[in-house]
Amino acid sequence: MADQRLKAYRKDTRGNITIISALCMLSMTLCLALAIDSAGQLNTRKLMQAALDSASLTGAKVVARGGHSDDEVKTLVINAFHSNMLTGRGDLTCGTPTVDLDADTGDVSVDAECTYPTMLGGSLTPKTLSIEETSTARGARKYIDVAMVLDVSGSMRGTKIEALKTAAKNGAKMLLDAGQPGDIRVSTVSYSTTVNAGQYGRYAVGEDVDLSGTFGWWEQGCVTERVGDGAWDDRAPAEGAWVTEGYYCPSIPMLPLTASLTDFENNIDYLYAGGGTAGHIGIAWGWYLISPKWEDIWPEDSTPLAYNAHDSAKAIILMTDGEFNRAYHAPYGNSHEQAVKLCEEIRDTGILIFSVAFQAPTEGQETLKSCAGVESRYYEASSDTELINAYEDIAALLTELRLVE
Incomplete structure (x- = not known):
């Protein structure tokens, strides 16, 4: 009796299309989400780089002119970065940038890390993605x-x-x-x-x-x-x-x-x-x-x-x-x-x-x-x-x- 039921189950193909369609939809959704996240990552990198470049240039200009302490320069650079990031996507979370000043060359280097939520929000992909970027600017030598x-x-x-x-x-x-x-x-x-x-x-x-x-x-x-x-x-x-x-x-x-x-x-x-x-x-x-x-x-x-x-x-x-x-x-x-x-x-x-x-x-x-x-x-x-x-x-x-x- 059990064998007959198993044979009958094997012959019953009703619902196969539904299962296959569901799997395909899942794959398509995942691929679409990954594509969107990839595009979002690229755009975020561009946004961060522009903000970092602007911040490092601001710092280098202040250093070249003189008259400011290292702490004052770093504060100006950090504020410039956050101000520039406010004009971008609103779902970004950025930590405080690291600012390094080179007294010998006048270089101002800025490193920052930002995170943003993924499309599927942790269901099939990581909940967030992190991006790190850096920029170094130099003032003109006297x-x-x-x-x-x-x-x-x-x-x-x-x-x-x-x-x-x-x-x-x-x-x-x-x-x-x-x-x-x-x-x-x-x-x-x-x-x-x-x-x-x-x-x-x-x-x-x-x-x-x-x-x-x-x-x-x-x-x-x-x-x-x-x-x-x-x-x-x-x-x-x-x-x-x-x-x-x-x-x-x-x-x-x-x-x-x-x-x-x-x-x-x-x-x-x-x-x-x-x-x-x-x-x-x-x-x-x-x-x-x-x-x-x-x-x-x-x-x-x-x-x-x-x-x-x-x-x-x-x-x-x-x-x-x-x-x-x-x-x-x-x-x-x-x-x-x-x-x-x-x-x-x-x-x-x-x-x-x-x-x-x-x-x-x-x-x-x-x-x-x-x-x-x-x-x-x-x-x-x-x-x-x-x-x-x-x-x-x-x-x-x-x-x-x-x-x-």
């Missing part, structure tokens, strides 16, 4: 030393060199206009087959240079890469730590740090394109121009800031339109290899490197990407306008309040 390292090789002839002149002068004007007289300074070194050290060549090479002579390129103060123990650092010229003389270089010598826009523009106006592309030599001299270890070489008004000077920043703006293709001491590698190593050493000192590839081939782009170190400091310019915009953007980044994380 004291800034900048070295512009400019490619004036033969491929820069024509409209390209004119665009570079405009870009460099616009960038310098923005930098110098942003600070009090003397607080921000710019320098420049142009490179082609070598670098023209001008009157400073006698200190760099360790022997007098006849600047008035025209019998050979060395008489103009041309220098190549450094060799020996000083090849990869910025130690000051001394016995056994000289750079070496070169054979052809730009007609205009480098310009040490200056707060005079007129002096800078006069140097830039005389740039002339010609020769090869020894970019690594330009990079090295860009470093020397803003290195405190070279303070005895440069004029008193051009003395570089110390690496750890309070409220300061140092930057190199490097550009090329080609591939680094000239080097003079084979054991040290080709121009690209030397450039990459030099850039690594420079960044280790805290100097920022911004690089601009101006209609450059792939090889040149890769060199400049490596030198910048991070994507946000690398620019590609395919036109004169984009080159000018790049320099103006870099100047703004160096002198304006900004997010760094």
Whole structure:
């Protein structure tokens, strides 16, 4: 009898559709809820990030201006975050943000955690979801030393060199206009087959240079890469730590740090394109121009800031339109290899490197990407306008309040 009942039950398929439909509806409901929660999570992250960015920028601005205690700054930042979150979704519950202040850099970092209820409220999914976000902002530094390292090789002839002149002068004007007289300074070194050290060549090479002579390129103060123990650092010229003389270089010598826009523009106006592309030599001299270890070489008004000077920043703006293709001491590698190593050493000192590839081939782009170190400091310019915009953007980044994380 029991077997007959079991067989009858097995044959009875009434209600199967209802059960299957119920299971499908349950699955669909769960999938829909998860999709809604996922979208809600994304929107919440965006809302939190915007609120945190605004709060960290508020704090960085207050720190840069000075006159407030750490506790006062933290209170302002926390209030700014909560005020911004009030304009978002009303079902969020946010704890008190954690605010960290870096006295050395002026950075203001804000971390926050918020929770919100899920669609199904704990029935089939967690009752709430938690989201953590962070933001770091930095106020503009008061004291800034900048070295512009400019490619004036033969491929820069024509409209390209004119665009570079405009870009460099616009960038310098923005930098110098942003600070009090003397607080921000710019320098420049142009490179082609070598670098023209001008009157400073006698200190760099360790022997007098006849600047008035025209019998050979060395008489103009041309220098190549450094060799020996000083090849990869910025130690000051001394016995056994000289750079070496070169054979052809730009007609205009480098310009040490200056707060005079007129002096800078006069140097830039005389740039002339010609020769090869020894970019690594330009990079090295860009470093020397803003290195405190070279303070005895440069004029008193051009003395570089110390690496750890309070409220300061140092930057190199490097550009090329080609591939680094000239080097003079084979054991040290080709121009690209030397450039990459030099850039690594420079960044280790805290100097920022911004690089601009101006209609450059792939090889040149890769060199400049490596030198910048991070994507946000690398620019590609395919036109004169984009080159000018790049320099103006870099100047703004160096002198304006900004997010760094």
